[in-house]
Amino acid sequence: MNEQRSTSHQDPDGLAGPDILQTVTLGVKRSRKWLIPLVILGTFVGLYFALSQTNVYTSEAKLLLRSGSRERVTSESLVTTSEEDRSARPTTEAEIEMLRDQAIYQKVARTFGPAEILKIADPTRDDGAETPWAVRTLHSMQAWVQGVGKPAHECTPGGCQTCIAQAVDVLTENVALEGSTDSNVIRVTYRANSAERARAVTQALVAAYVERHVDQFSVEPVLEMNRPKVESAKQRRDEAAQAYFDHVRTCNIIDIEVQRRVLIEAGALLERDYNAAMLKRDEVQAERTAVTNRMNGLGAQINLVRESAPNPTYLALKERVNELDVDAATNSARLERLSSEVASQRTRIEGLRECERTHAALGATRDFEAARSTELMRRFSQLEDLGSIDLHSEANLLVLQQPTLNFKKDGPKREKIILAAFAFSLVAGIWLAAMREFFDRRLRHGPTVERQLGVRLLGTIPEYNSRDLAA
Amino acid sequence: MNKLLSRLNHLVDPVWTEISRQTFDRTPARILFTSTERGAGTTSLAAATAIGLARNLRVNVALVETNLQAPALANYLGIQSEVGLSDVLDGRMDIDKATRRLEALGELRLHILSSGSARLPLAGEFATLAAKVALAKLGEGCKYVIVDAPPIFDHSETRILLRDVDAAVLVLRAGSARREDAQRAVRELQDSGVRVIGTLLNRTDEAADRDQAA
Numbered sequence: 001m002n003e004q005r006s007t008s009h010q011d012p013d014g015l016a017g018p019d020i021l022q023t024v025t026l027g028v029k030r031s032r033k034w035l036i037p038l039v040i041l042g043t044f045v046g047l048y049f050a051l052s053q054t055n056v057y058t059s060e061a062k063l064l065l066r067s068g069s070r071e072r073v074t075s076e077s078l079v080t081t082s083e084e085d086r087s088a089r090p091t092t093e094a095e096i097e098m099l100r101d102q103a104i105y106q107k108v109a110r111t112f113g114p115a116e117i118l119k120i121a122d123p124t125r126d127d128g129a130e131t132p133w134a135v136r137t138l139h140s141m142q143a144w145v146q147g148v149g150k151p152a153h154e155c156t157p158g159g160c161q162t163c164i165a166q167a168v169d170v171l172t173e174n175v176a177l178e179g180s181t182d183s184n185v186i187r188v189t190y191r192a193n194s195a196e197r198a199r200a201v202t203q204a205l206v207a208a209y210v211e212r213h214v215d216q217f218s219v220e221p222v223l224e225m226n227r228p229k230v231e232s233a234k235q236r237r238d239e240a241a242q243a244y245f246d247h248v249r250t251c252n253i254i255d256i257e258v259q260r261r262v263l264i265e266a267g268a269l270l271e272r273d274y275n276a277a278m279l280k281r282d283e284v285q286a287e288r289t290a291v292t293n294r295m296n297g298l299g300a301q302i303n304l305v306r307e308s309a310p311n312p313t314y315l316a317l318k319e320r321v322n323e324l325d326v327d328a329a330t331n332s333a334r335l336e337r338l339s340s341e342v343a344s345q346r347t348r349i350e351g352l353r354e355c356e357r358t359h360a361a362l363g364a365t366r367d368f369e370a371a372r373s374t375e376l377m378r379r380f381s382q383l384e385d386l387g388s389i390d391l392h393s394e395a396n397l398l399v400l401q402q403p404t405l406n407f408k409k410d411g412p413k414r415e416k417i418i419l420a421a422f423a424f425s426l427v428a429g430i431w432l433a434a435m436r437e438f439f440d441r442r443l444r445h446g447p448t449v450e451r452q453l454g455v456r457l458l459g460t461i462p463e464y465n466s467r468d469l470a471a
Numbered sequence: 472m473n474k475l476l477s478r479l480n481h482l483v484d485p486v487w488t489e490i491s492r493q494t495f496d497r498t499p500a501r502i503l504f505t506s507t508e509r510g511a512g513t514t515s516l517a518a519a520t521a522i523g524l525a526r527n528l529r530v531n532v533a534l535v536e537t538n539l540q541a542p543a544l545a546n547y548l549g550i551q552s553e554v555g556l557s558d559v560l561d562g563r564m565d566i567d568k569a570t571r572r573l574e575a576l577g578e579l580r581l582h583i584l585s586s587g588s589a590r591l592p593l594a595g596e597f598a599t600l601a602a603k604v605a606l607a608k609l610g611e612g613c614k615y616v617i618v619d620a621p622p623i624f625d626h627s628e629t630r631i632l633l634r635d636v637d638a639a640v641l642v643l644r645a646g647s648a649r650r651e652d653a654q655r656a657v658r659e660l661q662d663s664g665v666r667v668i669g670t671l672l673n674r675t676d677e678a679a680d681r682d683q684a685a
Contacts, residue, residue: 030676443648449672452650453657458640458669459485461516463676464478 020434026445027437028430035429039422042429046421050414051138052145054123056191058410059198061206062401063186065095065179071217071396090217092179095397096186098216104208105171106164112204114167120146121194175205185400195407202403213397219387223380230373230380237373240366247362251355260352267345274338281331288324291317476547479519480526486516486640487523489668490615493638499533499610501636503665505620505629507652511644512673514543517619520640522573525580530614533570535584535606537597537632538621542586548573555587559605560596566608584609597631606635623656633663640668645675 028035071090090098109117123139123146131139174191188206192198252259295317443449450457490502504517514536521534535556536544545552550571558564566584573581584605596602610616618636620629633639639660643653653670660667 441650442646443643443650443653443672444646444675446672446675449643449653449670453653453670455641455657455667456489456669458489458671459482460645460675461479461482461512461671461673463645463674 022447023437024430024434026448027433027435030444031429031433031436035433038429038432039425042425043418043422045425046418049421050412050417052142053412053414053417054121054142054146054193055409056193056411057195057198057406057408058189058191059195059202059403059406060401061188061202061399061403063188063206063209064398064400065090065092065184065186066396066398067184092181092184092186095213096177096179099177099186099209099212100172101212102168102172104205104212105168105175108171108201108204108208109164109167111208112167112201114163116197117167117170117201118163121192121197123193125194171201171205174201188403190403191410195405199403199405206399206403210395210397210399214395217396219383223383223387226380226383230376233369233373233376237366237369240362240369244359244362244366247355247358251359256352256356256359260349263345263349263352267342267349270338270342270345274335274342277331277335277338281328281335284324284328284331288321288328291320291324295321476515476519476522479515480522483516483519483523484527486520486669486671487527490520490524490638491528493666493668495637497637499613499616500638501606501610501616501618502668503618503620503629503632503636503639504642505623505639505656505660506642506644507624507648507656508622508644509541509625511622511642511648513622513642514538514619515547516640516642516671516673517617518544518547521581521615521617524615524617525573528614529580531580531582531612533582533584533609533613533616534619535609535616536586536619537628538619538626539586539590539592540621540626542589544583544619545585548583548585550583550585552585552587555585556605557587557590559584559587560593560599560602562601566605570609582609582613592626592628594627595631597628597635603635623659624652630659630663633660633665636665638666638668641670643670643672645672647674 067090123142124136127136127139171190176187176189176191178187178189179185188202188209190198190202190205192201295314298311298314298317443452446457446460449455490500493500504513504520506513518534521532524530525532534544536542537556539557542552542555545555550573554564554569556569559566559569564587569584569587571583571585573583606616606618618632620626620632623629641653641656641660657667657670
């Protein structure tokens with residue numbers, strides 16, 4: 001018997017909980033009967049996966065992202081005056097994000113053929129008489145496991161949606177796009193189970209990437225979108241010019257300075273005549289008053305002296321009064337005419353001024369529309385120049401390095417797979433054993449009994465089977 | 472003697488040693504062996520402990536089997552099992568005639584009262600005067616009376632017996648006894664005023680390994 005010394009004085013209530021290391025140790029010891037087979041099984045599974053995987057080859061290509069004006073063109077480019085307000089050039093990261101567009105892979109899947117992408121290369125294709133039998137056997141097993149020659153499913157020669165989707169999945173799983181912030185080079189790698197196919201798919205992907213870049217940054221859509229704006233600007237310019245010339249013709253102010261001078265001079269003459277007429281009227285009025293007064297005084301003397309005899313002075317004065325009355329009437333009519341002419345002249349001068357103001361406004365509008373239209377047309381012309389560049393031969397995403405043909409296998413790392421499977425199954429087994437022990441509510445071990453019950457364990461008695469007893 | 476008991480003899484040394492260290496208010500001291508479930512090995516361990524006490528301390532020890540429903544003690548010890556405690560309680564047999572001596576020890580230091588004719592226990596029969604008298608007469612001249620009782624949760628007579636014993640040993644079957652049941656059993660023993668000497672974890676795998684390795 002193995003006497004277990006009491007530990008209840010250390011943890012009388014069993015509140016400290018089971019020690020993790022002890023739980024793991026007891027769990028592993030208790031579950032060793034299935035833990036060891038589990039680890040062996042896991043290792044064999046890893047071995048199976050490692051051996052059943054066919055070799056993987058990688059092709060690599062490099063793209064150079066050049067940032068030109070086309071990459072910055074937007075509709076706002078036509079109206080923005082500040083260079084800083086233009087859109088920023090695309091970064092390598094942004095370009096890579098754009099190249100991850102599923103549409104690219106769908107296009108490649110369609111052009112390359114989904115069946116070709118999904119087809120598994122026969123591992124035995126390069127086996128010959130000199131190939132060791134073990135390798136030939138391994139290749140045959142790989143071909144059998146991978147289902148070489150069997151289509152994924154029955155579908156039309158052109159590929160159904162399922163095929164396309166599967167091919168897109170394969171493409172996106174095996175392609176890698178890498179770039180860094182301080183470099184404009186984008187590294188494209190593709191993994192396939194034959195070197196030739198890896199290169200062919202990489203080639204197709206690179207072409208699709210360039211095409212996508214060209215489509216994305218093509219000037220044509222911007223030109224098409226903004227051509228109506230330019231036409232509209234031209235139309236507004238012409239309308240403003242027409243309105244200006246119409247106004248000039250209407251107002252007849254081609255020689256507006258002369259007109260103004262003539263009008264002002266004529267007005268001044270009228271004013272002078274008018275003032276002269278006014279002065280004469282006052283003079284006539286004053287003279288008539290004086291003559292009348294003299295005549296009235298003379299008449300009284302005559303009446304007192306000789307009433308019936310006519311006086312020549314009196315008669316001359318009377319004649320003078322009559323002449324003055326005629327002059328006054330004539331002058332009054334002239335004054336009235338001059339007054340009307342002055343008013344009319346003033347109206348003409350005011351009309352001329354209004355015409356001048358309208359003329360100035362229309363001229364400003366014409367000049368503005370003309371300048372705007374000219375600037376818009378200048379920029380549009382620049383865009384047209386950009387658009388006239390051969391986009392495909394002068395794309396700003398260049399193939400820096402053509403896809404490589406690399407016959408050196410890139411995987412699978414069979415040793416690592418086996419080791420990983422062993423390690424994983426070992427850790428999983430230990431973890432499961434520990435969990436089994438941790439959650440087990442049954443008493444199995446002496447220390448556990450003492451800790452849980454707080455009562456001294458007098459001993460542990462082994463299980464005896466009939467063979468033990470017979471011995 | 473049964474081979475199992477022969478194997479157990481040296482394994483229960485700490486048990487009888489611990490019992491011999493204990494001080495009891497009365498003589499003979501009555502020590503009850505019980506468990507939380509059937510098949511825990513209470514009878515064999517009680518018998519091995521009784522043998523250990525008698526053999527090593529050279530004192531008279533009485534061993535009584537109270538599981539009337541499933542007798543096993545006689546088989547373990549290789550003694551006649553026609554009569555026993557059930558016959559005494561039924562009044563068909565005198566206790567002296569029902570008690571056996573273990574011949575293998577060579578001396579008459581171990582008095583054994585097996586359960587006798589198998590039958591269902593009667594309610595309260597261990598609370599009767601006849602039972603108390605039988606238990607007292609069995610312990611006459613002995614230093615210890617080892618009471619092999621059925622599982623504490625399945626048999627109410629075990630709870631009744633707790634009123635007439637001084638101490639108890641709880642036998643647990645490794646890998647089968649639930650933690651909560653064992654805690655409840657200990658609590659019940661303690662609540663009955665019985666001194667719990669300790670527990671025995673029976674039928675363990677690890678102990679078997681160590682034993683085999685040794």
